[in-house]
Amino acid sequence: MMKRLGVALPIVLCLQSSLAFGQTGECQREIAQIEQLVQSRKETPEYDETAQARLHRQPTAQSMAQASKEAWNELDDRLAKARILAQKQDVKGCMAMVREIKLSLGATN
Numbered sequence: 001m002m003k004r005l006g007v008a009l010p011i012v013l014c015l016q017s018s019l020a021f022g023q024t025g026e027c028q029r030e031i032a033q034i035e036q037l038v039q040s041r042k043e044t045p046e047y048d049e050t051a052q053a054r055l056h057r058q059p060t061a062q063s064m065a066q067a068s069k070e071a072w073n074e075l076d077d078r079l080a081k082a083r084i085l086a087q088k089q090d091v092k093g094c095m096a097m098v099r100e101i102k103l104s105l106g107a108t109n
Contacts (some may be wrong), residue, residue, distance in 0.1 A: 029096035
């Protein structure tokens with residue numbers, strides 16, 4: 001009986017580590033997809049300020065640019081945190097951060 005346990009234990013440990021690595025790999029793939037999405041959105045041209053916006057005290061091009069910059073910086077910080085969690089093989093934490101990032105981007109998948 002002890003001989004079987006001695007053989008089975010390393011197999012179980014290998015399976016557990018390969019499952020965790022697979023899940024970490026999934027989180028890294030999710031991060032890569034988010035980075036592609038972010039890059040494509042950053043390349044989207046900004047809209048010009050209209051005369052209506054200036055007359056009715058709506059957000060100006062400058063205030064929108066500042067808000068956009070702050071939002072992208074916050075997103076970059078979240079992506080960095082997700083990458084760190086993936087490197088630490090914290091699958092739960094990484095996937096939670098990925099979900100949070102996707103939610104903030106309005107991504108549906």
